[in-house]
Amino acid sequence: MKILLIGYGKMGKTIEQLALAKGHEIVGKLDHTSASQLTSFNAQNTDVAIEFTHPEAAFSNISYCLENGIPVVSGSTGWQERMQEARELCEKNAGSFMYASNFSIGVNLFFHFNEYIASRMQQYPEYAVGIREIHHTQKVDHPSGTAITTAEGILQSYQNLDGWVNEAPETEGKLPIVSERTDDVIGTHIVRYASAIDEIELSHVAHSRTGFAAGALMAAEWLPGKKGVFGMKDLMNL
Ligand SMILES: NC(=O)C1=CN([C@@H]2O[C@H](COP(=O)(O)OP(=O)(O)OC[C@H]3O[C@@H](n4cnc5c(N)ncnc54)[C@H](OP(=O)(O)O)[C@@H]3O)[C@@H](O)[C@H]2O)C=CC1
């Protein structure tokens, strides 16, 4: 496949290595300084774009792809307030769009188990639920996209909680997400149910970026030819 990499940082470079090893062709690698070259790519010279950039850049990159018939897989986080606009643009242009806050198979299993555990635990109000996420210090957004998806999975079952909060001190009645930034931590997410007498935890610890990149590449191989907005649940049949 002819793959365009929009964003050539930690993720773009990891995806490139895996894509070349699988015999794909990289037709472009755009970073901040070469972003204006995006307009030279179209449905004739590109089979699929993989977008991992920045909260400020993601929506405009995705819009360009949808308006120009390029199937687009995006993993950029921190731009979710524009997700509904992206959905509408995809529908209007009969486009192909896959978004995941986290492309790793392990995290998507974690999301699945998280929803199930929350559906059971909400019957036991003596357990207070909270999320903790830890990432490297270069991460620009908080809470992580993965933590937000995890929170949404819990809130489906906890009707008594009014959304999530990502600040101290915690707000009564909201699901707390605590964000920590520490050198070189790839990505750790922990859901904790704590009572006075015991606690239960579900955690995912990424050891490298290979899982994110392999999932994004799998999505890029799966998406072309499918019309609409998709997530990893569609690809993994979860
Ligand atoms: N969904 C998932 O599975 C995962 C998501 N992520 C998310 O992906 C994003 C990128 O992460 P990561 O690769 O670690 O970040 P990096 O900072 O390492 O790389 C970001 C890249 O995007 C480039 N960039 C910035 N603005 C633009 C633009 N307007 N057009 C094109 N390229 C641009 C940067 O260019 P330059 O270097 O020139 O500034 C750089 O090449 C983040 O939002 C992160 O949260 C990360 C890992 C997994």
Ligand SMILES: O=C(O)C1=N[C@H](C(=O)O)C[C@H](O)C1
């Ligand atoms: O910025 C990162 O590095 C990561 N970002 C994603 C997120 O915000 O959830 C996914 C992963 O945790 C790594």
